[in-house]
Amino acid sequence: MDPLDIARWQFAITTVYHFMFVPISIGLSAMVAGYQLAWLRTGNTQWLRLTRFFGKLFLINFAIGVVTGIVQEFQFGMNWSDYSRFVGDVFGAPLAIEGLLAFFLESTFLGLWIFGWDRLPAKLHNACMWLVHLGTLFSAYFILAANSWMQHPVGYDYNPETGRAEMTDFAAVMLNKVQLVTFPHVVLAAYMTAAAFVVGIAFWHLRREQALDPTSTESGMWRKATRTGAWIVLVTGLGVAAIGDVQGKVMTEVQPMKMAAAEALYETEQPASFSLLTIGTPDGEQEKLAITIPRLLSFLATGTTDGEVKGIRELRETYRETYGQDPGEAYYSAGDYTPNIPTTYWTFRFMMGLGFLAMGVATWLLWATRKGRAPVGRLLYVAVVLLPFMPLFANSMGWIFTEIGRQPWAVFGLMTTAASVSPGVSATEMLISLITLTAVYGVLAVVEVRLLLTYIRKGADPVAEDDLPSVRTDDDADKPLAFAY
Amino acid sequence: MELTTVWFALIAVLWMGYFALEGFDFGVGMLLPVLGRSDRERRVLINTIGPVWDGNEVWLLVAGGATFAAFPEWYATLFSGFYLPLLLILVALIVRGLAFEYRHKRDDTTWKSRWDSAIIVGSFVPAFLWGVAFANILRGVRIDAEMEYVGGFFELLNPYALLGGATTLLLFLTHGAVFVSLKTDGPIRHEARALAAKAGVAAAAVTVVFLAWTQLQTGTGASLVAFGVAAVALVAGLVALPAGREGWAFLGTFVAIALGVAGLFLALFPDVMPTTLADGTGLTTTNAAATAYTLKIMTVVAAIFTPLVLAYQAWSYWVFRKRIAVHHIPEPVLAGRGS
Numbered sequence: 001m002d003p004l005d006i007a008r009w010q011f012a013i014t015t016v017y018h019f020m021f022v023p024i025s026i027g028l029s030a031m032v033a034g035y036q037l038a039w040l041r042t043g044n045t046q047w048l049r050l051t052r053f054f055g056k057l058f059l060i061n062f063a064i065g066v067v068t069g070i071v072q073e074f075q076f077g078m079n080w081s082d083y084s085r086f087v088g089d090v091f092g093a094p095l096a097i098e099g100l101l102a103f104f105l106e107s108t109f110l111g112l113w114i115f116g117w118d119r120l121p122a123k124l125h126n127a128c129m130w131l132v133h134l135g136t137l138f139s140a141y142f143i144l145a146a147n148s149w150m151q152h153p154v155g156y157d158y159n160p161e162t163g164r165a166e167m168t169d170f171a172a173v174m175l176n177k178v179q180l181v182t183f184p185h186v187v188l189a190a191y192m193t194a195a196a197f198v199v200g201i202a203f204w205h206l207r208r209e210q211a212l213d214p215t216s217t218e219s220g221m222w223r224k225a226t227r228t229g230a231w232i233v234l235v236t237g238l239g240v241a242a243i244g245d246v247q248g249k250v251m252t253e254v255q256p257m258k259m260a261a262a263e264a265l266y267e268t269e270q271p272a273s274f275s276l277l278t279i280g281t282p283d284g285e286q287e288k289l290a291i292t293i294p295r296l297l298s299f300l301a302t303g304t305t306d307g308e309v310k311g312i313r314e315l316r317e318t319y320r321e322t323y324g325q326d327p328g329e330a331y332y333s334a335g336d337y338t339p340n341i342p343t344t345y346w347t348f349r350f351m352m353g354l355g356f357l358a359m360g361v362a363t364w365l366l367w368a369t370r371k372g373r374a375p376v377g378r379l380l381y382v383a384v385v386l387l388p389f390m391p392l393f394a395n396s397m398g399w400i401f402t403e404i405g406r407q408p409w410a411v412f413g414l415m416t417t418a419a420s421v422s423p424g425v426s427a428t429e430m431l432i433s434l435i436t437l438t439a440v441y442g443v444l445a446v447v448e449v450r451l452l453l454t455y456i457r458k459g460a461d462p463v464a465e466d467d468l469p470s471v472r473t474d475d476d477a478d479k480p481l482a483f484a485y
Numbered sequence: 486m487e488l489t490t491v492w493f494a495l496i497a498v499l500w501m502g503y504f505a506l507e508g509f510d511f512g513v514g515m516l517l518p519v520l521g522r523s524d525r526e527r528r529v530l531i532n533t534i535g536p537v538w539d540g541n542e543v544w545l546l547v548a549g550g551a552t553f554a555a556f557p558e559w560y561a562t563l564f565s566g567f568y569l570p571l572l573l574i575l576v577a578l579i580v581r582g583l584a585f586e587y588r589h590k591r592d593d594t595t596w597k598s599r600w601d602s603a604i605i606v607g608s609f610v611p612a613f614l615w616g617v618a619f620a621n622i623l624r625g626v627r628i629d630a631e632m633e634y635v636g637g638f639f640e641l642l643n644p645y646a647l648l649g650g651a652t653t654l655l656l657f658l659t660h661g662a663v664f665v666s667l668k669t670d671g672p673i674r675h676e677a678r679a680l681a682a683k684a685g686v687a688a689a690a691v692t693v694v695f696l697a698w699t700q701l702q703t704g705t706g707a708s709l710v711a712f713g714v715a716a717v718a719l720v721a722g723l724v725a726l727p728a729g730r731e732g733w734a735f736l737g738t739f740v741a742i743a744l745g746v747a748g749l750f751l752a753l754f755p756d757v758m759p760t761t762l763a764d765g766t767g768l769t770t771t772n773a774a775a776t777a778y779t780l781k782i783m784t785v786v787a788a789i790f791t792p793l794v795l796a797y798q799a800w801s802y803w804v805f806r807k808r809i810a811v812h813h814i815p816e817p818v819l820a821g822r823g824s
Contacts, residue, residue: 063586066539067579073549077564078571085632088557089775096550097786103543104794108801111536119804164557166775170782422565424633429568440576444583451590477807480815484528485535485589 004421006430007079010437012403014071016396017441021065023395026136026187027194028058031232033129040122045463046221053460054198054225057452059114064448066107071437073099079430083410083420090156090167091146094174098142106135118472118482125469140187148179150411151402152254158414165414178254181247188239189355189398193391195232196358200388201456202226203365207381210374219374221460227369230362233387237359244352245300252301252309255412257319257337258405259301260312261344270308272297278345312338323413339407343400351397358390488780489770492555493757495787497750499551501743503544504615504653505660508742510538512661514581514608515654517601520665520677524597528814531585531604533668536805538585540798542578554783558632558773559757566626566634567618570641574611581607592817612657613650617641619746620649623699623753628760628767635762645698652695655688656719656745660738663722667731670810678726681734685723692719696745703752711748715741 032055039047073095076084084092112120113128120128149155155172156165167173202225209219252259260266263275274296280287298307310318319337361383368375406412410420469482513534521527534541553560564571580603588600624645627636662681666674696712704712722737753759758768766772774780 059586060590063583067582070542070546070578070582071575073546074564074571074575077549077553077560078568079565081561081565081633084553084561085557088553088560089779092550092552092554092557092560092775093779093783096547096554096783099543099547099550100787100790100794103546104540104798107539107543108537108798111540112801112804115536115805167779167782170778422561423631424635425565425568432569433572436572436576440579444579447587451587454591478812481532481809481813482815484532484814485585 001427001431003425003427003430004418006427006434007421008417010079010430010434011075012400013434013438013441014068014075016399017445018065018068018072019395019399020392021061021068022136022140023186023190023193023392024197025058025062025065026133026140026190027192028054028061028197029129029133029136030191031194031198031229032058033126033133036126036129040126045465045468046217046224048463048468049221049460050225052463056455057197057201060448060451060455062110064444068441078433079422079425080410080420081422081424083415086164086415086420087150087411088164090149090153090165090173093167093170094142094146094149098139102135102139102142104135105138106132109135115481115483117469118476121471122469137187140190141183144183144186145174145176145179148176148182149173150409151182151406152176152178153411153414165411177250181243181250185240185243185247188236188243189391189395192233192236192240192355192358193388193395195229195236196362196391197388199226199229199233199362199365200385202229203381203384204456205459207376214374223369227366230365230369233362233391234359234366237355237362237391240355241352241359248300249303255406256310257312257315257339258344258402260310260315261339261341261405262348262401263297263309264341264345265297265309265311266313268308268311268314270298271295271306272301272309274300275345277349312341337408339405344405347397347401347404351394351401354390354394354397358387358394361387361390488777488784489555489774490755491784492551492774492780493750493754493770496548496551496555497747499544499548500750501746503541503548504657504746505739505743506541506544507538508612508653508657509660509664509738510534510541511608511612511657512659513665514604514661515612515658516661516665516677516680517605517608519680520662520673525811525814526673527597527601528589529669529673529809529811530665531588532809532814533665535585537801539582540801542582551783555775555780556757556768556770556773557775559768562628562632562634562758562768562773563622566628566636567621567641569638570614570618574614577607577610579607589817609654612654616650616653617646619653619749620646620695620699622758623649623703623749625756625759625761625767627762628758628765629762630764630766632766632768645702648691648695648698652688652691655684655691656738656742659684659688659723660735660742663726663731663734663738666726667735668808670808673811674808678729678731681726682723685719685726685738689716689719689723692716692741692745696748699749699752705751705754708748708751711744711751715744715748718744 032051035047035051035054039045039051076091109128109131113125113132116125116128153165154176155167155169157168158164159166202222206219206222206226209216209222213219248259263272264278264280265272265275271294273292273294276291276293277289278287278291279289295305297309299305301307301309316337323337364380365384368377368380408416408418410417472479513530517527517530521530549560552563584600584603584607588597588604591597618641621641621643624643626634626640629635659681662677662684665677666681669677693716696716700709700712718737719741720737722734722741725733725737755770756767757770757773760767775783
């Protein structure tokens, strides 16, 4: 096998895997902090129970996100050393800042939150979780700024002497127009994912408790979690879609090939119709079946119903004229400027489809549970239990789309993926790495999911009125800790 | 001072912090089977580092990120060159980190003993391999004219590097034992103290040989001073320990590790990854560095945020300053499978 293929598979597997846990961490840290705040404000122990219950699930999830993140920090150097040399001056800075601003904040204050129930005053303890959340937002901002630079390099100069991209404007890198639409899109999707996770679990409990006693405090608690979560899914979902629309226009401007690839649009069209479903040969020679919405693609890409959207064939020629003139220069050579069309076409559809489906399920659930109603239908039950997977996989699809859609570039217009791989690492070494990490990640996935299911089934522990969190005093010196590993 | 020198120093500080902090985490992990005979004792050990280990590990991630930003060539050559040892370290850190969080989540003997193994192996492997890696950086490896490491895996396992591995391993073991004696109470505290004294003698002997070898190889006046202070701190710490001055002992091993690492960086400067090939290109603070512009931006960010990070990390140590004993460990939160 070619080292390039192995390195790409490893990056895909480790990154998609890592990003299964990250959105839940981002969103759930805010929701857990919110539950805790609601408890502090109202004194209602239902919120405290939700804090602890979802807090545990958050920690199980967060831990695996943290440890898989370590690989992300180092694999650029390990498998993509030529990339690292070429972009380090620009790309390294956000990574380093992410560590300094985000990782320290997350790890230190999470330690304080986990172990701090009986050592910190309640408000300060709650503030720790909000700071964890702030850390996750910092982390998202800087890593997305780094990625946005790969999609649309700005604020740099190519220095032929050193053969690398060199930063000239840090603010431009941080406020890249791609970044400004990507960050809200990704973060809102993270809230949506975490809320869907909460709703799936809470509704599962709600159904069981309602069957016993629909008026119990138990039912009331899960109802709160279900309905607040469903509202978050719906509202953030609308936000994700609205920003996604703006993203489409930015993408058409800076990476027109990606927009064409998203649609498998081979010929330039004006106005362009949006394909709901097209089945054809991968090279686009023949369409066997096509269901389209007239003018919608024009609107998505340009904001007008009769805008021109360039097709793959025309763009391929344009790209060849722009980038293909200098095949001798390693960083400026690529055979074909078309990404893998079936992948971009289908991931784009699944991303949007799963997102809209999740919003639909959330709306249905809100309607069905309005004014204290207790729905018993089987179909709704199945849909809600599946709800957590919809935004979760939509995230993966979005990332696969945007990364595959950038190909053959690692840094758009500047450096190809083929030129990025480590020249000094053998295929054997890379294969050892790929197999080891995939095996370890596979085992950990099984362990993690089973542990989550155990804790989900166990439900929220009751809280005795005389057992509310309180700060240890010297009289408590010999009492067991409120929490220990 | 040139910004490249500033960043060389900052990266040295990050590694000093990483080894002095996560060093005792590794030590505690390695001592799990020795000092923790019952499940409760093991939980006492794990809980001494429970709230802080993750923050300690971030020093490594920031060292990695800072190297990427300030010396991209160094980041590229080092991590693609020392590929398999780094992979081993990463896997070790993955399973070890998860073990802390997952171990107590089931009250099941098999489950716990598997995670214990993950903690033990996951602590030994990096404790040894970091020493191997740094010794190889100091000694120089085969790097060709294109700045690519061409030495292969087994060349990394030379005698000097293995001695470096033994040094970090024994130092971290001692550091961990001293930390346990500082943070626990009851029989475990006394056992840790006795063990630290024994491990400390072995650590001191190996450390002195390794540092002397390094000094003869590439040492400077400055590195000699750092090594000297490190050796004195280590001995002073070991002397303070039997007298029951655990805080002073911990300060001793902490300073010994931090200054030992500082000495290694002083002995390395201005190289960052020297080559042993006559026609190779060794990496230096000059030819591996990012541009002055990037370094300037990074310096401003570091100057603002590093004091803040140090302040809140120190505060978290203050919050969790109390000793832990067996009777502080609460009952298991969750009974075995199927409950």
